[in-house]
Amino acid sequence: MVSLINTEIYFCEVRLVLVLTILLGTLTLQAQLSTEKYVSLARADLEDQNFTLAIQRLNFAIKASPYNVEAYFLRAMAKHQLNDYQGAIMDYSHCIRLAPTSSAAYQNRGLSRAKSGDNAKAIEDFNRSIKIDPSNYFIYINKAYSQLQIKDYEGAIASCNRAISLNEYLESGYLFRGIGNAELKNLDLAILDYTNTLEINPKNDEAYLRRAIARNENLEFSLAIEDCDSAIAIDSTSSMGYFVKANIYAERLDYDRALTNYDKVIDLTPNNALAYFNRANVEVRQNExxxxxxxxxxxxxxxxxxxxxxxxxxxxxxxLGKHELAIKSYDKTIELYPEMEDAWFNRAFAKKKIGDQEGAQFDYMKGNEIRGENQSKIFNVEDANLLKKKTHLDADFYRPNFNEEENQIAVYTIPVFEIKETDYKSVSNSNLKYNIKLLTTYNEGNANLPFFYLSNTLLQEDFIKPELRKTALNEALNGTNNELEKRNWLWKAVWLKSNFDYNNSIATYDSLIALYPDFSLAYFNKASTQFDLLELLLKLEAGSGSLIELGEDAKSAQLNDMQTLTVQLKGIEELYLKSLESSPDFYYAWFNIAIVRSELKEFNKSIDAYTKVIKINPDFAEAYYNRALTYLYIDNSKKACADFSKAGELGLSNAYEVMKMYCK
Known part of the structure; x- marks a missing residue:
């Protein structure tokens, strides 16, 4: 039986130490007024914690003044606060290239590297920062944090000693030194450090809990419980105090009190797997x-x-004698981790109990085979990390359990784009969001009647009554000029689709293409209309309330023949490709092609299409975002996170929310 799992080490959050005055000296006196304005506004945004808006302003500042160190520095700060640590590291690196003597840039890059898990490089940055600014005690504390993470406890203690020598009232210095001493089993020194922490800040509940753990190991049981109660008194909403208290009682074999405290942990944080696991272990000891x-x-x-x-x-x-259920759980264990020899041996025993002698014999032999392999196996870091991942238990002691719907982050693919139309007198900013030269030229050449624009289903737009547009369309269809006729046919096709008359819309595009075989907008919108219709049919026939998303399987009574579905999607792809023949820079066509290829499960080709979009328009955030989702689907989280970072930098704030889930 696996023994009780003790509480993991939770480190204090180290705040960013921003030394902007160091960077200001690197700015040229000839900085453009517009740059100074955007940087100033971004500073205010950072103060207001409006990090996404700050990034947008700083993008403009950097475009206007590419060598503005402060703009990169502030943008890196904003990205760090949005958990975009890789993006922050890139911007801090740019600062360092422009201002190699900036201690703050090295220090903050070290913080971002530490948060991204690269503590070795973080320590290198802190060392460089210390060489430039050896009297900054915060740098030593940041370095100590990373040293604790890589289990260099003696190094962490040395860093804390230096920090404390520079500031004897440094709360985190004593706390981190206490952690190092506790890990080295210098329990009396650890207890003294935690006590010093509490003298500086009597409200530091973490110091109480760490002292409780150290006192328990030091056989000071009553004092350990008192410290737990003190921590609980400071923050009654945190379940950590009850968890540590429960573990102490369990180790002292006081199971009833242990269960009472585990119950409290689960009441406060119902999704705390670690608490359920430890409570179950105690229940086993009580034969429950x-x-x-x-x-x-x-x-x-x-x-x-x-x-x-x-x-x-x-x-x-x-x-409990439920051998069939035991076998199912062993099956899952072996599926997740085939190298677990005990699972094979125990499943053999369970199979023998239900009379499966052949299965039992096979499992017993397999267990012996794996035991031999495990004994001769050389330690492998990758295998160790996999095992760590497979034994991880979620345990958030500080966040209450919100309703799942309230706590859910929307992860969606930006859908296909299509051409829509409106009265040119009613044009709003939303109609101009995705404006491109191809459409602008076309609108100007046709007197802006109607105004054609690019959109998708995510864009919020003003609604114009269909009957009003129909009246205007009927009047326009009386024209005789060839170019006007071309415009009006496009207008009619778009209007029909907006009224869900897909078949007549597609027929109108066919007529338009027959008359004007080089008209790229007609091919493009016919493809988008067919794709929209295909999604609608799949949605209705599947009986679900959601459209096909990236990577989902189509389930439909009539369209479940994947070969038929593939043929239709290939036809749509060909139409988009046709639109590119006369307009090769029409990157929205490549964007839509990428989505179609994802539906075809051709993910590498989809990535290629998004890459073509980005090559034509490097500032198209939606392409980075969708490409990131595609990278996630093929398990390339490194490239996915880089693309999410760029999408967020370019203004898609949802990218930062997704990063919190996938880019830890």
Whole structure:
């Protein structure tokens, strides 16, 4: 049986230390007025924590003045606050190239590297920062944080000593030094450091909890419980105090009090898998196997890929004599981690209990084979990281359990673009969001009657009554000029589609293409109309309320023949390609092609299409965002996170929300 898991180490958040005065000296006196204005506004945005808007302003500043160090520095700060650590690192690196003696740039790049998990490089940055500014105690504390992360406890203590020598009232210096001493089992020194932390800040609940753990290890049981109670008194909404208290009681074999405190943890944070796991372990010790099985099952619901939950659940079913259920849990354990020899041996025992002698023999032999392999296996970091991932248990002790719908981040693919129309007198900013030269030229050549613009289903637009547009369209269709006739046919096709008359809209595009075989806008919009119709049919026939998204399988009574669906999607792709023949820079066509290729499961070709979009228009945020989602689908999180970063930088704020989930 796996023993109780103790609380993980939770480090204090180190705030960014911004030394802007160091950077200001690098700015040229000839900086453009517009640059200064945007930088000034961005500073205010940062103060107001409006980080996305700050980035947008700084983009303008950098375009106007590409060597403005402060603009890069502030943008890096904003990206860091949005958890875009890779984007922040890139901007801080640019600062360093422009101002190599900036201690603040090295220090903050180190912070971003530490937050992204690259503590070794973070320490290198902190060392460079220290050479430039050796009296800045915050740099030593940041360095100590990273040293703790890589388990260089003696180095962390040395960094804290230096920081404390520069500021004897440095709360985090004593706290971090206490952590280092505790890890080295210098418990008396650790307790003294935590006590010093509390003398500086009596409201530091983390210091109380760490001192409680150290005191418990030092056999000062009563004092440890008192520290837990003190932490709980400071923050009654945090379940960490109850969790540490429960662990202490469990180690002292006071199971009833341990269960009472685990119950409190779960009341405060119902999705805390670690608390369920530890409570189940205590219930097993009390021979409460049914209760333990329920808790282990909850662990597997919260963390479906956790092998400890599945394995311990199987053991509990064993104790209850439910061998078929035990076999299912062993099956899942082996599926997740085939190298776990005990799962093979135990499943053999369970199969023998239900009379499956052949299966039992196979599992027993397989277990012996794996045991031999494990004994001769050389340590592999990649394997160790995989095992760590498979044994991770979610445990957020500080965030309450919100309703799942309220806590859900929208992850959507930017949908296909299409050409729409409106009365030129009613044109709003939303109609100009995706304006391009091709359409501008066409509108100007046709007296802006109607006004054609690019849009998609995500764009909020003003609604114009269809009957008003129909009257205007009927009047226009009486024209005889060839160019006007061409415009009016396009108008009619767009209007029909807006009224969900897909078949007549497509027929009108066919007529238009027959008359004007080089008319790229007709091919483009016919393709978008067909794609929209195909999605609508799949949606209706599947009986679901959502459209096909990236990577989803089409489930339809009539269209479930994937070969038929593929033929239709290939036809749509050909139409988009046809539109590019006469307008090769029409990057919206490549964007839509990328979406079609994703539906065809041709993800690498989809990425190629998004890359073509970006080559034509490097500032098209939507292409970076969709390409990032495609990279995620093929498990290339590194490139995905880089694209999310760029999309966020270019104004798609949802990219930063997605990064919080996938770019930790």
């Amino acid at each position: 196997y049914t209760k333990a099985a329920l808790d282990y099952r909850q662990v597997t619901k919260i963390n479906p890929d956790n092998i400890l939950g599945h394995f311990n659940l199987a053991l509990t079913y064993h104790k």
